[in-house]
Amino acid sequence: MPYGGGGIRSSSPPRVEIVPPTPTTSIERRIRFGDFHSLTIPNARCPVCGASVFFYQNAHGSRVFFDELGPPWPKHPCTDRTSNQAMVHRIVVAVPQVAQPKHRADWLLEGWTPYRIVRDPRGRDDRTILRNYATGDYVEARVEPGRLAGIPVVYARMQGGRLILSAVTGGSITPVYIETASFRRLAKKPALTGFLLHVEIEKRLWRELDAKAQVSAILKHRFSRLGLRRH
Ligand SMILES: [Zn+2]
Known part of the structure; x- marks a missing residue:
């Protein structure tokens, strides 16, 4: 085993569940306002040592295992080596089957x-x-x-x-x-003013007009198919 630090040693591969990559692997999809604790719960297992880690994938399609999902962005050592990069590209996200996952977030304390x-x-x-x-x-x-x-x-x-x-x-x-x-x-979210506000209102009015036109077109079609006339 190339890495012996704190990992979970097991002769059989860890039980994994394959999940769609986006919601669990991008930071912005994992958190909500008022709740970002999911950033402290590992979402994957290292394919080399079995330790629970943070699998991260960005819009460029790049993937990496982090020991923590925050500054200073410590990459998990097993998969940071060039020889193990291929494994990172083969991996699918494995959600650890742990009832009470261990939170890891030194960045929060810092x-x-x-x-x-x-x-x-x-x-x-x-x-x-x-x-x-x-x-x-x-x-x-x-x-x-x-x-x-x-x-x-x-x-x-x-x-x-x-x-x-x-x-x-x-x-x-x-x-x-x-x-x-x-x-x-x-004090609050910056609001539009002046010309930009004017443009935004116009856009909204056009959308509403468009929606009304679509509804009347649908109704017209429906009544014409039934051979009825609207009163
Ligand atoms: Zn590892």
Whole structure:
């Protein structure tokens, strides 16, 4: 056995249940506002040593086993070796058959909290709106949205008076850390104003008109088939 640290040794393969990959392997599909404890429960077994681990797959199709699903993003050693990369690509997610799964989240103790990247309705190119998964509160951070492109969830914590963001990104699932220039808490979700609000209202009106037209077309068709006339 190439790795002997803390794994579950077993001569027979662990009992596994094959589940669709997306809901369990992407961070954003595993959590809800007010509840992110699922990020602390391993969702897979290491195919080499049998330890319970976090199987993660991103939009690029890259897959990795983490020992913890959060900063500093520790990759599970067995499957981090190049020789074992093939196993990562063969694996299907195995949900551990454990009644009371062991929570693992040193990142939580170290002050990190997951935040959702929210589309800024004002479309500013120097700020990013984040929403705290624990409290539901909104924060506006001085970070170009482009730096967080393709990242739905970041982890954030205070460090020396600064808000630091962390996520894994790209085909190689590299951890990134972004120091925000400044940040402020928002009283509520930023709302549209001025021209953007006008555009949004117009869009909604068009959708409603469209829906009404469709309903009347359906009714017309139904009555014509029955040879009836509407009164
Ligand atoms: Zn392992």
